[in-house]
Amino acid sequence: MASRTASKDIITLKGSAAIVSEFFGYAANSILYNRGVYPEESFGKVKKYGLPMLLTQDKAVKTFLTNLTSQLSEWLEGGKLQRIVLVIMSKATGEVLERWNFNIITDGEVVEKGAVKEKSDKEIMREIQAIMRQVNSCISFLPCLDEPCIFDVLAYTDSDTTVPFTWMESDAKLIENPQMVKLHSFDTKIHKVDTLVSYKVDDLDEQ
């Protein structure tokens, strides 16, 4: 994936896809922990991006996320993936409460011609670290999720993408009149990922 030159590392399409899909896996775990979708005791601590990250130990969720990230990596290598959205919904009513939006801009030249780019691995890690810190700090302004919640992941792909048999078409699960907060972004020079969270305004806040 990366070999050392003076201060920059060579980034290939496959390597960049792996970085982005891995980032999404860790980000999804952080969001599930911080928003209380699963109990705290079901998470274990690991070190990643220079930070203590929390990963779920629930087997079902683990396998779900593993299968998901492997498919996302495949789509990223093909330049087919436009956006990933992690949706948090009420378990009782199915109402969408939060949408964590990861917008992806792919360098078409790299996908078509197989070119490589140069960027320091450390800088990419620093950018990802900043996003993870922001995700952790979002709980200071996001409304409390008092009811049991479930999550789902939507992938916005090109219209000519073949749908794998474990996937199906879905609606976009939008929020009416959401509040939006834009977070930091990171760039591997092949894939640029912008992060944004939109959430349903709390009735108390509206009052």
Next chain:
Amino acid sequence: MQIKLNKEIDSRISAESSSASAKESVKELERAMQRSSENSEREKKALQKELSYMKDDSKLSISKLNAELERMSLRAQNSEKEAKMLNEQLEDLKKQLNECLREKNETELRLLDSAPLSVQRNPTDDQKLIKLLQEELRNYEKEVHEARRLKSSHTNVELLSEKLLEEQSRRKRAETELSKLQEIEAKAQKLELELASCTSLLGNIPDVSSYSNIADLQRQALTDLNKLGEVTSRLKELEVTLEFAEISKQRAEGEATLAKERAESASREVKRLELLLTAVSEERDRLRKDHNMLSNQKTRDGDDMSSKKMESDLSQMEKVVRELETTLHEQRELISQQHAELNLMNEKLSIEARKAKSLEREGDQLRSQVALLESKLGHGDYSASSTKVLRMVNTLAMDSEAKQTIEALQAELKKTKERLQAIEELKGQADAGTVVDANVAEKLAQLKNQVATLEKREERYKAVFLERISVFRKACCSLFGYQIVMNDEQQPNGIHVTRFTLQSVYAQTDDEKLEFLYESGSTNIVVNGYTSQHEIAQQVDIFIRKMNSIPAFTANLTMESFNKRSIC
């Protein structure tokens, strides 16, 4: 005069007293100052003493620590030396032990070899030899014990040295952590100061009363910072484009000024040439006049040479004039070209200015579009022609639902299995005949009795009904004069109807039958061979169709049949 004197004296006295009091107060103040200065000096001295004590204490502690360190290092060195010595001793003892063991083996071998020969020797010598060998064995065993003890002590020494090294490393770590602690304390103090300043600032900010407000402010600050960043980036882009436009504008203006200067210089050149031309033309005119005069003089004097000279000079002048005219013409053309260039440059300037304005407008439009797109992106909108939204089929919710249904089904299965087992047990118990459920048998008997009574009742009701209905039929026949037969039918359209066949008691043949169909409250006559006869049909028409009365028809028919019978 005396009063004034007295007054003056009084005033003087009062002044003197006030001055004395002031002096006293000054003295008191001076004393107080001296006391305070003395106090401050004493405090200073005390503080200095304390400082010196603290310094001495710290020096003492440092020296103590150094001394302990030296002691520990010396101990470590000594223990290392001892360990080395013990190692050497151990090695020597090991060598000795090996030698002894080797000798022991040799002696044992010798003993074994010399066993057949020992029969010839004196038994007392053998005993002595055995005793000697036993003593040697004991000595060797003692040496082995000592060697093992030394080895254990050596290992203890090694352990001690390791512990010493660990303690030294711990001490170093403690020292580094102490230094870090001091740094951290300094940082904490700085942070406390910053926190105090922040709280004071927060107190100055209006409408900040609770942590939730601060969270809102943070969130707003984040969004505002992001917006600010975006706006600054766009501003920078616009500034860059504006700079480019201005640079091109300046270039165009410079070129326009250059062209103007060239035009001015060309016009000056033209004027100069025109002046030259006028001068030359005047010169030519003058020369012509002279030539004419000379020619006139020539005719008078007849001098050819001077007139030729004049003519040649004239021709030269004319050439010069023509050349000047051509250069003037060229210069005029140059000027016109430069005027045209100037106009072009001015047009270019105006175009560049228009471009700059259009760029600014485009920048504003792009900014608004970017804001719109970002809001759409955040909302989650997408174009269905280029994008499709996918999700995994076996989501966790579905898995959990499937699990729940599976669990529910498993629970039901367990219950049914338990019931089945209970039933099988009961069956087995029933087959064996060992236990009879008395309640069940009683209930069965009761139910059977009830069934029998109900069946009997039903039969009785049927019999009673048959009796009554036959009586009723007979009564109807005798009272109204018709035998009525009732049958249920189903018409082709599926509707159930009841057919009543009436035969008069006065009928002369069996074919004289009236048929009526009864359906949901309405009775209709059925046309048959008997009713289609002329007389009967007339009566049907009059009584049933016109008067809508079947009883009148049947009564009339009965009367006619009776009359016919009685006549006959």
